[in-house]
Amino acid sequence: MTSQLFAICFRATRPSGLARFWSAVLGWEPAAGPGDEVTLLPPDASGFRLRFIPGQEPKTVQNRAHFDLTSTSPDDQKQTVAQAVGLGATHIDVGQRPEDGHVVLADPDGNEFCVIEAGNTFLAGTGFIGALACDGTQEVGYFWSEALGWPLVWDQDQETAIQSPDGGTKITWGGPPVAPKAGPNRLRFELAVPADTDWAAEVDRLISLGATRPDTGAGEGGLLLLDPDGNEFTVPKPR
Numbered sequence: 001m002t003s004q005l006f007a008i009c010f011r012a013t014r015p016s017g018l019a020r021f022w023s024a025v026l027g028w029e030p031a032a033g034p035g036d037e038v039t040l041l042p043p044d045a046s047g048f049r050l051r052f053i054p055g056q057e058p059k060t061v062q063n064r065a066h067f068d069l070t071s072t073s074p075d076d077q078k079q080t081v082a083q084a085v086g087l088g089a090t091h092i093d094v095g096q097r098p099e100d101g102h103v104v105l106a107d108p109d110g111n112e113f114c115v116i117e118a119g120n121t122f123l124a125g126t127g128f129i130g131a132l133a134c135d136g137t138q139e140v141g142y143f144w145s146e147a148l149g150w151p152l153v154w155d156q157d158q159e160t161a162i163q164s165p166d167g168g169t170k171i172t173w174g175g176p177p178v179a180p181k182a183g184p185n186r187l188r189f190e191l192a193v194p195a196d197t198d199w200a201a202e203v204d205r206l207i208s209l210g211a212t213r214p215d216t217g218a219g220e221g222g223l224l225l226l227d228p229d230g231n232e233f234t235v236p237k238p239r
Helices: 015-026 074-086 138-148 199-209
Strands: 004-012 029-032 038-041 049-054 065-069 103-106 112-115 129-134 152-156 159-163 170-173 187-192 222-226 232-235
Touching: 004 015, 015 029, 015 038, 015 049, 015 074, 074 103, 074 112, 138 152, 138 159, 138 170, 138 199, 199 222, 199 232
Parallel strands: 004 049, 065 112, 129 170, 187 232
Antiparallel strands: 004 187, 029 038, 038 049, 065 129, 103 112, 152 159, 159 170, 222 232
């Protein structure tokens, strides 16, 4: 079996505060982790978790990945925006046009996210977190499709998207131009290797697909690897 997307990790200056924000926005239950870490559990046990871990790197550039939250109606979109702003989000300008229907916000730690207008057919049926939208190449989309065993649901003009065979959140990559990477990503994937799969063999498989080992191989809770675009992800060893 292939690796599973266990969690999306946020490196945060105040993990507990950021976890409270996203718990309130998403309605996901928190669970305390070791030290200052906090995990949010999805309503569907088969979905990925959100983990908030300490990180002191100052935010200097736009993140390479952000959430697209869906809306069921114009009023629903307004309510989501109002709730998020009331919890500490701020409106930001990332170059969106006045005629664009989505609303761009930043969470209390500066991480960008969008609240998408109702009627977006690409995100229909995905759930509240419609997509994790990433800045990345077609190659990295192909890599993650093979790494997770998620089929491509979009592959056009060097833009790619994948989705679990069980449905849910899509992961998308916008294609070129891809901004140069500036320091460690604030958002990263944490994979889980199934208990009936040899951990070392799975790491070798990921490397054969295009992952690389950085100069330091230690990550929060597991082996740190880089995908073909240089994005960090971790593969913890089974306990």
